[in-house]
Amino acid sequence: MMDIDNVVTITRTALYTIIKCAAPMLLVSLVIGLVVSIFQTVTSIQEQTLTFVPKVIGIFAAIMILGHWILNEIVTYTVELWNGFSLYIR
Numbered sequence: 500m501m502d503i504d505n506v507v508t509i510t511r512t513a514l515y516t517i518i519k520c521a522a523p524m525l526l527v528s529l530v531i532g533l534v535v536s537i538f539q540t541v542t543s544i545q546e547q548t549l550t551f552v553p554k555v556i557g558i559f560a561a562i563m564i565l566g567h568w569i570l571n572e573i574v575t576y577t578v579e580l581w582n583g584f585s586l587y588i589r
Contacts, residue, residue, distance in 0.1 A: 516576045527561045
């Protein structure tokens with residue numbers, strides 16, 4: 500039977516998986532944004548769109564490098580969720 504403990508466990512695991520899979524791209528975006536902001540401050544260039552292209556390239560590179568790992572994490576979570584399906588519907 501699906502009780503509150505199972506719901507909390509599923510939700511906690513889902514949120515942890517989301518955070519773990521999104522963190523690399525967010526960190527890359529944060530670092531690139533910080534570097535470009537420091538560059539803009541030093542050179543007195545105040546162009547708002549200057550960070551866009553480096554961030555897109557950095558996030559794309561992170562997805563290319565870590566995509567296999569991210570996909571494995573999501574598939575592992577989904578398989579574990581489906582394997583416990585019979586326990587949840589009782």
